[in-house]
Amino acid sequence: MxxxxxxxxxxxxxxxxxxxxxxxxxxxxxxxxxxxxxxxxxxxxxxxxxxxxxxxxxxxxxxxxxxxxxxxxxxxxxxxxxxxxxxxxxxxxxxxxxxxxxxxxxxxxxxxxxxxxxxxxxxxTVLGTGLQTARAALSAGDIGTPVAATAFMVTPGHERWHPSPQFYYEPGGGPLYDMGPYYLTALVHLLGPVRRVTGMASTPRPTRTTLDGLEFPVDVATHVTGVLEHASGALTTLMMSFDAWTGQLPRIEVYGTEGTLNVPDPNGFAGDVHRFTGAAQEWAVLPELAGYRDAxxxxxxxxxxxxxxxxxxxxxxADLAYHVLDVMESLLAAAATGTATTVTSTCAVPPPxxxxxxxxxx
Known part of the structure; x- marks a missing residue:
């Protein structure tokens, strides 16, 4: 070595x-x-x-x-x-x-x-057994051809636990730039690069407060929702929010012609992958198929x-990270203009x- x-x-x-x-x-x-x-x-x-x-x-x-x-x-x-x-x-x-x-x-x-x-x-995190098992199942055709996906991340804000949360609300922060890379990188691994986006964004609260009572301004969108069109033709519905309490939404689900995959939290390395197929008509937990164990x-x-x-x-x-950044920037541009925005970059999907x-x- x-x-x-x-x-x-x-x-x-x-x-x-x-x-x-x-x-x-x-x-x-x-x-x-x-x-x-x-x-x-x-x-x-x-x-x-x-x-x-x-x-x-x-x-x-x-x-x-x-x-x-x-x-x-x-x-x-x-x-x-x-x-x-x-x-x-x-x-x-x-x-x-x-x-x-x-x-x-x-x-x-x-x-x-x-x-x-x-x-x-x-x-x-996408190199762990959670996402890589889901990717292996897709590659094996377990749910047929992927046609769509959903990705949800909701939290009321990082100021509830972080001692110095201000940077989360500055340019380069917010739910999209902070948490979005986990979800978007996972989606590129699963469905390939993104070619077009549309969406909307808002900042419901102009200020936040630290654990020790210091009020500070919010300079970014804290609730972002959009639709991503992957080069493969699959469509992903995305919601990233620092303005919502936890719900009963899937972290990521992929919908195929023959079934559905429920993918574990992309902010973690492991977790169970659940598969539902039209043939079996029930959910099943997949064994670990790929990825770094105990990562x-x-x-x-x-x-x-x-x-x-x-x-x-x-x-x-860096090419993958650049494409993810371009997708996020394009989504906020689409939200600002009210139009669909073409993502000008692309990237190779990393090897499994x-x-x-x-x-x-x-």
Whole structure:
């Protein structure tokens, strides 16, 4: 397998501990540096990882024992940090979205091509057994030809649990940009890229309040609904909301000529896939058919390490992340104009993940 890919985290916020814990148990990667504008936060995270050192961001970018920068900053900084990492000769794996807009994202893709470096991007939840089992069932023709899908994500807002939720309500946030990448990436895996969208959006509440009582403005749409036309011809009905309490809606369902698949939460790696067919006339739980077992956030970084070793594209590719960003941007444009909007980008559907315990085995 060779030496592990050395990783440096930039951004020691809430999600960073989950990544650090996963990277510590995967043989293909090794966390060597942690950086944050607040050096104390970097030190607190590094203290839990053997061999990891807390440093300033510029020191991490200059470090020879960091091959890939794991960009866990807030969305508005994603492109800036990615560009700095590429300029320093590093590969990049970033949290979603790839950038706050396609203009910034194109700069990242162009910089990566110029530097001959690879950019990958979350979500990696689609590499787990939940989504990959559903994908395998579709590929096997279990429900015939897919003709439509639904995707629903509803919550009253992240300020109910996050200590610093303001960035969720800034450009690059909102339910579509925050949670949409999980659902849209899953839908691309299941039904292929999107060619046209239409929709509507609203911001029912102009302000939100933090757990400690601080009121702050809302600068994005917090309820978004739309219809996606996939290149395959399938139609997806989508609703992403920070303005609704939980309901009895499916996370994702795919409807085919011979049956229906109920797909588990795309914000998780596992979960049961339920299948209903016209022939059986009942729901059945499918066994695990594909995907990384026991996966967690960070498996996309390990998949990137595998791809660099083999000279292939990572499954959580920048092209896929760019297309998802383009779909989201196009949906909001359609909502603003009241017309259907053509999605100008496309992407290859990533290769399926075989049933495996470790990205190095797939």
């Amino acid at each position: 060779g030496e592990p890919l050395t990783v440096g985290i930039v951004g020691a916020g809430k999600i960073s501990a989950a990544y650090a814990q996963t990277l510590a148990r995967l043989p293909g990667v090794r966390l060597t540096r942690v950086a944050d504008l607040d050096l104390a936060r970097a030190a607190a995270l590094a203290a839990d990882v053997a061999g990891a050192l807390p440093v300033r961001p510029d020191e991490l970018l200059a470090s020879p024992d960091v091959e890939v920068v794991l960009n866990l900053t807030v969305p508005r900084a994603h492109a800036e940090v990615a560009l700095a990492a590429l300029a320093a000769g590093k590969h990049v794996y970033g949290e979603k979205p790839l950038a706050t807009g396609t203009g910034e994202a194109r700069q990242v893709l162009e910089a990566a091509a110029s530097a001959r470096r690879t950019v990958a991007c979350a979500p990696d 967690a956030r960070g498996y996309g970084v390990a998949d990137l390490a595998r791809s660099l070793r083999e000279g292939t594209q990572p499954r959580a590719s 993940v075989p049933l495996a315990a470790d990205p190095q085995d797939a």
